[in-house]
Amino acid sequence: MLRKFLSDYLTSKLYLLTKIYFRTNMKGKVYLIGAGPGDPELISVKGLRFLKKADVVIYDNLINKKLLKEVKENAELIYVGKSSGEHTLPQESINKLMEEKSKEKEIVVRLKGGDPFVFGRGGEEALYLAEKGIPFEVVPGITAAVAVPAYAGIPVSHRVFNTTIGLITGHEDSSKKGSRLNWEKISSAYETLIFYMGMKNIEKIVQNLLRYGKSPETPVAIIRLGTLPSQKTIMGNLKNIVKLAKKNNFEPPAIIVIGEIVKLREKLNWYESKLLFGKKIIITRSREQTSKLAELLEDLGAETIEIPTIKILPPRNLKPLDNAMKRIKTFNWIVFTSINSFKFFIERFLKIKKDLRELYGIKIAAIGTATKEFIESFNLKVDFYPSEFTSEIFLKEFKKKEKIIGKKILLPRADIARDLIENELKKEGAEVESIVAYRTERELNIPEEVREYINKEKIDFITFTSSSTVKNFFSLKLKIDGAKIASIGPVTSHTLKELGYTPDVEAKIHIIPGLVESILNYYKKENK
Numbered sequence: 001m002l003r004k005f006l007s008d009y010l011t012s013k014l015y016l017l018t019k020i021y022f023r024t025n026m027k028g029k030v031y032l033i034g035a036g037p038g039d040p041e042l043i044s045v046k047g048l049r050f051l052k053k054a055d056v057v058i059y060d061n062l063i064n065k066k067l068l069k070e071v072k073e074n075a076e077l078i079y080v081g082k083s084s085g086e087h088t089l090p091q092e093s094i095n096k097l098m099e100e101k102s103k104e105k106e107i108v109v110r111l112k113g114g115d116p117f118v119f120g121r122g123g124e125e126a127l128y129l130a131e132k133g134i135p136f137e138v139v140p141g142i143t144a145a146v147a148v149p150a151y152a153g154i155p156v157s158h159r160v161f162n163t164t165i166g167l168i169t170g171h172e173d174s175s176k177k178g179s180r181l182n183w184e185k186i187s188s189a190y191e192t193l194i195f196y197m198g199m200k201n202i203e204k205i206v207q208n209l210l211r212y213g214k215s216p217e218t219p220v221a222i223i224r225l226g227t228l229p230s231q232k233t234i235m236g237n238l239k240n241i242v243k244l245a246k247k248n249n250f251e252p253p254a255i256i257v258i259g260e261i262v263k264l265r266e267k268l269n270w271y272e273s274k275l276l277f278g279k280k281i282i283i284t285r286s287r288e289q290t291s292k293l294a295e296l297l298e299d300l301g302a303e304t305i306e307i308p309t310i311k312i313l314p315p316r317n318l319k320p321l322d323n324a325m326k327r328i329k330t331f332n333w334i335v336f337t338s339i340n341s342f343k344f345f346i347e348r349f350l351k352i353k354k355d356l357r358e359l360y361g362i363k364i365a366a367i368g369t370a371t372k373e374f375i376e377s378f379n380l381k382v383d384f385y386p387s388e389f390t391s392e393i394f395l396k397e398f399k400k401k402e403k404i405i406g407k408k409i410l411l412p413r414a415d416i417a418r419d420l421i422e423n424e425l426k427k428e429g430a431e432v433e434s435i436v437a438y439r440t441e442r443e444l445n446i447p448e449e450v451r452e453y454i455n456k457e458k459i460d461f462i463t464f465t466s467s468s469t470v471k472n473f474f475s476l477k478l479k480i481d482g483a484k485i486a487s488i489g490p491v492t493s494h495t496l497k498e499l500g501y502t503p504d505v506e507a508k509i510h511i512i513p514g515l516v517e518s519i520l521n522y523y524k525k526e527n528k
């Protein structure tokens with residue numbers, strides 16, 4: 001963590017120096033970045049680095065909107081997407097926009113789906129920039145023709161099956177005069193054919209391939225919304241694929257793969273066979289806390305929808321906390337009851353005291369393994385943590401470790417925290433200062449598109465990690481008929497029941513991985 005901090009610090013300093021050095025002739029630069037095919041983690045390290053620094057991001061329809069969360073706070077986001085056929089902004093206007101922005105801002109990111117130079121007009125955009133003398137760089141991306149079949153369990157090449165791969169745009173209307181597609185050559189030159197933008201013309205594509213000698217038995221796969229939890233794949237051959245595509249309502253964006261290679265999917269279908277593949281799961285934690293749960297669920301193939309129901313903020317009145325910090329040396333113990341209690345404590349502490357050595361000699365207790373691990377990631381030793389999180393166990397085990405009577409204990413906590421531990425410690429004769437280190441507030445703003453999405457799609461599970469997430473979520477009055485409910489533990493389940501909802505699963509171990517496990521078990525049982 002420290003190393004990362006230092007390296008970020010040095011990078012920003014270096015960047016500042018370059019800025020000062022080049023101040024006189026510094027101009028904006030346009031970065032044509034490939035965002036990858038859908039899965040937001042398939043952007044390159046370099047692409048992500050520039051996206052994070054961007055002053056303005058001009059983005060397309062096919063990029064994953066989750067990537068936009070990476071931009072800095074005041075970055076300008078401009079949508080210029082085109083969905084098949086309907087152009088939101090004509091190419092000429094996009095070019096002009098890049099030019100304009102490059103005069104105003106330093107880092108202009110032009111974020112495009114897949115690779116910017118593969119059937120994505122990135123070439124035209126780069127040419128325009130070059131002609132106008134606007135500096136630019138290109139950050140390649142993973143193109144759909146390679147990544148999408150890979151997520152469907154189809155390697156685009158295999159020694160036994162092919163030595164050539166043809167990447168073809170299916171967008172050209174081949175029946176029109178002037179089509180540049182040479183079907184005779186296409187049909188014979190490549191063992192594997194991969195079509196982009198082929199859904200509208202699929203009938204013509206198939207007819208032409210058959211006419212020029214491809215066997216009707218040639219295997220075909222069509223993969224829609226590849227590399228995303230909503231990925232769908234159909235398999236057939238040149239004889240029946242058109243019918244299958246119609247029957248399954250296959251619409252763009254989709255990749256068509258044609259060739260013997262497609263058969264490997266039967267053995268290699270790794271992504272769609274994930275345990276939670278395609279399940280739509282709502283996460284109700286605060287924005288800062290979603291990532292761990294989202295990551296675990298997504299790694300199992302689920303699609304997560306974030307509806308943060310609480311905001312976690314510093315206390316309104318910081319005086320009591322600051323005051324305790326000034327007297328920090330007088331405490332024997334600090335008991336941290338959650339990750340947030342430590343996070344807000346230490347942030348404030350470093351802000352006003354700026355010297356970790358002042359914590360020297362004070363013992364640290366953590367409640368919950370996640371809290372312990374979080375504190376230890378700051379290289380601070382945790383002197384005590386109970387084997388279970390109940391106030392009885394805490395007290396029993398703490399008593400074994402420490403003579404409590406007369407000890408001064410600081411308890412940084414949430415504004416709405418229950419004071420069980422405080423009371424128990426006081427009963428044993430400790431001098432406890434329980435101080436608000438952070439407060440929670442209801443999050444009331446759900447973006448309209450999220451609301452619409454939930455109304456439209458069938459949600460499989462809603463996860464609750466605390467009583468306040470339950471109360472706040474249901475006050476939002478979203479349409480979630482039929483969704484199953486997962487609760488992190490008995491307290492949360494109790495609140496659910498009070499509101500008239502019975503949790504379908506409850507975590508056995510009351511932590512995030514336990515919650516995920518309970519959902520997994522639900523589907524394991526269901527699939528038996």
Ligand code: SAH
Binds near residue numbers: 113115117196224
């Ligand atoms: N520059 C992009 C391609 C843009 S053309 C790239 O390198 O991938 C748009 C076409 O790409 C779509 O019509 C579709 O054929 C394909 N495509 C892009 N993303 C896709 C996805 N997630 N799943 C399936 N096809 C995709």
